[in-house]
Amino acid sequence: VVDAINAGAKIIVVGGAICKATDVRVAIGNLKKAILDRERVPVNLFKRASNGNIRGILEKVSTANISNGSHRLRGITGLQSISLETKMIGQAVTVRTYPGDWAKPVEAVDKAEEGSVIVIDSGGVGPAVWGELATHSAIQRKLAGVIVDGAIRDSSEIRKLRFPAFAKLVMPNAGEPKGFGEIGIPVSISGITINSGDWIVGDGDGLIVIPKQEAKEMANHAMDWLEKENRIREEISHGKTSLGEVMELLKWEKR
Structure with a gap:
């Protein structure tokens, strides 16, 4: 994010840094800080494989x-x-x-x-x-x-x-x-x-x-999925929600 801002970017599209975070509010706060203060925020997310x-x-x-x-x-x-x-x-x-x-x-x-x-x-x-x-x-x-x-x-x-x-x-x-x-x-x-x-x-x-x-791309996709599951597991283990709520299963129910 900081590199993009320094390069003159006006719009920042963020994906995994938020949707994979165990606490979305904290992740959003860190992202805002990085944009406003141009300070790098350490993340533990996976770097794409080569x-x-x-x-x-x-x-x-x-x-x-x-x-x-x-x-x-x-x-x-x-x-x-x-x-x-x-x-x-x-x-x-x-x-x-x-x-x-x-x-x-x-x-x-x-x-x-x-x-x-x-x-x-x-x-x-x-x-x-x-x-x-x-x-x-x-x-x-x-x-x-x-x-x-x-x-x-x-x-x-x-x-x-x-x-x-x-x-x-x-x-x-x-x-x-x-x-x-x-x-x-x-x-x-x-x-x-x-x-x-x-x-x-x-x-x-x-x-x-x-x-x-296809190995590099498939390895990256697999790791991306693992991080998503880690986030869901964290939410469930802390009693914040159930798997059905996380996956929004009710919206698929026929009425």
Whole structure:
């Protein structure tokens, strides 16, 4: 605001500084002071992300925040979290392989960069293409997690290792490493196309895929939504209002 006034601005449009504030009256007072006295007022609101800090922003938000901030973006369905509440954030390394053929998934671990998520399309069926030993290898490579549209095994051991893993099926039998398939090509899971480099976020609610070219904008929208929810939570916890009043639900009721 101060920079805008000093630059000669006659009209100031303010959004988040007020609508996200826990006390709107205080926020308005601070804003007036900044305009009249040209004094900067410290705020704790989020600064928009750049391409260099996308991971840091995604670590702060949930898949629900991302979905809300992207007009109820649909997540990947039909997969279960093996590691329960463990959060997963990273860029995808995609793998397409045949059911039970775990050669390409293991090869992808060796090729992936630190912080990546291995995304495996094995046709949505068994036998397993991922297990405890592949998980140990991924941990050594400092990977962020694995998604398997197919089967995984050694689930108890993977859970103990707290390695983020999502899979369609869990079963004891694995296949044989035949070497069929490809790494780095687009794959589709539950109707959602995933390309290598796309951002993957997984938590207790499920999985969200963020296209690489849209990552900065979607991360910003998710953080914006989180701040709005923080303000609503603050109002409710102090007994000022209810969720229905905050969201003005009555105005949508049919009369």
